[in-house]
């Protein structure tokens with residue numbers, strides 16, 4: 414068997430992924446991408462845990478300094494997105510451009526390995542009829558991370574293993590305990606790594622964006638209050654607006670040009686459709702006719718019925734069977750068939766009048 418490089422965050426999932434492949438007799442090398450300065454998962458604490466794991470398994474361990482790449486591809490992207498009034502989802506981009514791509518390059522060029530593995534909960538299968546690598550949800554639906562992986566290329570999928578895709582998180586912890594791995598009891602990371610690292614998204618953004626107060630208005634332009642900077646708000650947000658009104662008010666849109674947060678009642682936060690760009694078709698080729706799918710527009714929201722209409726420029730229009738609450742520009746929309754196979758995904762485009770296709 415050839416060499417496999419396992420991406421280690423220092424958490425229990427990647428520990429068990431490495432241990433499983435090692436037990437199977439694969440020639441495993443541990444590798445951590447050093448993404449951010451400071452303590453925490455994937456930073457100094459994560460590296461110490463990952464190094465200790467490699468000692469426990471008696472396998473080689475490498476650290477690759479990718480802080481500059483992370484800053485360029487993720488930090489700048491997130492900050493720029495929030496300053497434009499969108500709520501960027503950095504994880505899919507991070508997986509494609511910061512984790513899987515560079516890890517595979519390093520594995521091949523520096524370590525003589527052809528494949529990589531991670532502790533993601535998802536499954537990859539080769540379809541010999543279509544010649545494509547298909548991405549599927551994990552057996553453990555509660556832990557399924559396929560939503561964050563839709564942007565992986567065929568080349569990346571063809572060289573990746575997800576050893577945890579067929580098992581539950583409970584089984585992973587049991588395995589870690591049975592194998593005596595010191596990471597067995599490590600708590601679950603709950604949030605985006607940027608939030609975990611800085612305490613909150615606001616604390617992270619405060620480092621990069623100056624406060625720029627402005628008006629909170631209703632859809633008729635009446636001023637209802639003041640905001641602290643549009644980057645501190647997200648579509649569908651209800652709490653923290655500081656406005657007393659007879660009915661609860663939600664953020665409907667963020668108007669960068671006027672520096673206004675626009676609010677309205679819950680009904681006005683429902684969208685019948687959205688346009689999605691930077692589309693990556695995963696398990697199938699881009700179709701040329703509409704396709705019935707189920708789609709997830711946030712990591713934790715359930716998949717809902719929709720139709721994907723391919724557009725000439727490669728983007729798609731997604732028409733929901735029922736209007737959806739809180740469709741946030743910048744977040745990923747990921748569509749599936751039979752709620753299992755990832756067909757494709759992309760980023761929800763800000764709502765502008767030209768979207769009226």
Ligand SMILES: Nc1ncnc2c1ncn2[C@@H]1O[C@H](COP(=O)(O)OP(=O)(O)OP(=O)(O)O)[C@@H](O)[C@H]1O
Pocket residue numbers: 419420421422423424425426427428430444445446447448454455456512530531532533601602
């Ligand atoms: N800094 C990193 N360097 C290398 N691989 C990483 C890094 N961070 C995450 N990964 C890989 O990506 C997988 C998913 O990462 P995620 O941040 O979602 O962690 P997780 O699901 O909490 O897993 P874990 O328990 O391993 O931390 C990890 O299991 C690991 O294989």
